[in-house]
Amino acid sequence: MGDITSNLPIRAKSEPVKFGHALRDSDFLFDPSYRNLNHGSFGTIPAHIRNIMRQYQDRAEAKPDPFIRSRYPELLDESREAVAKILGVPTETCVFVANATMGVNTVLRNIVWNEDGKDEILYFETIYNGCAKTIDFVVEYNRGLVQSRCVPISYPCLDEDIVQNFERVVEEVKKEGKRVRLALLDVVSSNPGIRFPFEAVTASCKKHGVLSLVDGAQGIGMVKLDHLAEVDPDFFVSNCHKWLHVPRGCAVFYVPLRNQPLIRSTVPTSHGFEPLELPGGKKRVNPLRPNDKGYFVDGFQFIGTVDNAPFLCVKEAIKWREEVLGGEERIRDELIKMAREGGKLVAEALGTEVLDNETQTMSASAMTNVALPLPAEEIKANGEGQEVHGYILDTLMDEYQTFVAIFVFQGRWWARLSAQVYLELEDFKWAGGVLKEICERVSRGDFRKSI
Missing domain, CATH: 3.90.1150.170 (Aspartate Aminotransferase, domain 1)
Incomplete structure (x- = not known):
């Protein structure tokens, strides 16, 4: 089979396409009787991106081993590069996971908590329940090594009120002789769907020596994020399948170089994991082709046999948004x-x-x-x-x-x-x-x- 055909549908180039029902009818896949007023939950894709995804799937079926072992990593790198430009960060800091919850789980399950039992995880009242339950599990699983605490929010309020509430709770934790190890915060919260001042809260985390984990499930493709390197969170994940018109499920997972050693394993653990030591000096073989991308990127390149065609569509979705929707x-x-x-x-x-x-x-x-x-x-x-x-x-x-x-x-x-x-x-x-x-x-x- 030949290369992927990514030519966009022919349309007039004199002016940007008009948003609205005409675009819905020409480019999207909705049942004519359905009005999608809930894009924020599951997103959707135009027919053009659906066709691209199916071409990748067809390529994988035509020659499974050559595509999955050889061509797929190359195409994956192209999408990593494209999404890194949207975020304004280096390509080597970006990988893909299935969804934002997977990214949050990956961070929380990799953090090594202090043995004195004084660590705490802070989260905000508007946390997504899936992430809240992940924190609950981490607290339960680690049996007294880490606790969690909620930062209250009373809407409507100003952004500075949220920052002040956060810093007040951080001080409360310190007065109790404990430490805030990590804070989980949103880009845009789920219910209510509110733009969260994640930049200011991330800065406060830095001031107090707290690891910042930014849940951008509602983020890329909806709010400005090309300043992510300047904001400099410790961990960031954002669903591409919600607002970037990428097929489900796909999320970009950003970890700056300084923190990549903290991410010892993907979730689930797979071929990329390297044990610190094994009995008798044994070494487990990685059957995948060696590369020079580093432990972090290499680990997320192949976790298991699932259909990762959506990951390969990121660059095409960004192109479609630029050339058809106007950027x-x-x-x-x-x-x-x-x-x-x-x-x-x-x-x-x-x-x-x-x-x-x-x-x-x-x-x-x-x-x-x-x-x-x-x-x-x-x-x-x-x-x-x-x-x-x-x-x-x-x-x-x-x-x-x-x-x-x-x-x-x-x-x-x-x-x-x-x-x-x-x-x-x-x-x-x-x-x-x-x-x-x-x-x-x-x-x-x-x-x-x-x-």
Whole structure:
């Protein structure tokens, strides 16, 4: 088989493509009846990138060993180089993992905790639950060597309030005779979908000698990250399959050279791991071709036999975004604008408000959070939270052919909606009407009839 055909669909080059429904219909793979207002959960890809991925898969099936053992590492390096440019970091600091949770697990399972039992992991109240449970496991597994502590957040607030809360908790830990070993923080939190001041918190970590682990699950392709080398976190992971239009699952995992010795093993451990010593001076053979990329990069190059075709599509997705959508800056600016304006339309329909602060730093992303007009205290008092949540989601999917993330935060019900290049403000206006109708049905008790 020949080389991968990556020619983009022929279209007029006189001006950048217009975002909206025409782009959705020409480039994306949605069922015509479905409105995707929840890009932030699973992302999606244009047909062009789907076709590229399938070509890579076909190449792997045509000649499995030559492709997987020889050609795949070369193509992987090309994608590593392309994503490193987006982040503004050296190629040798970037590898790929399946998703952001895998990256967080890799860091937390590699850290060697001090034997005096004084280490603590700090995380913020808005942590993604999968990562929170990873911390719970690490605390449980290490049996007293490390503990965890939550940094509270009271939204809406200013970015400096979050930093001050963090530093206050760090001081609390010190006064108790313990040490903050690592802090887990977001680029954009999940629920609510809020732009987090990860740059300032990372700087605070440096000041206090704390390792910073940045969960950018919602990050690359949505917010500006080409200053990552300047921010200089100790560890950073970001899903490419959410906002960068890369197939699921693919995340870039960045570890600066100074910290790569801390990552002794991939998760799961595979051929790249080198034991410090084995009984009798034995040495285990690595069946893969030797290279000069270093222990860190070599270890993540091949973990096991899975379909890593999405990793190879990163460079093609970046190219598509540049040549068709007009580049990263245009995409970011348009999506943030759409999310802010769309959120206002939904809030107007519901008679509520958007979650934001006076400086609008909280809303500097492609997601918007709008309060729902639901009797939160009554629902909680009746113990009906799960029933209401399930009813809303099922109704959205079954009756309205859409999905909106629904969650309770600080005693109030919220809806999180995503802006994307295939949407228009009309979609948000429509969503506002849908959510209003469903909330009215919940208030009438219709959800009880479905139990």
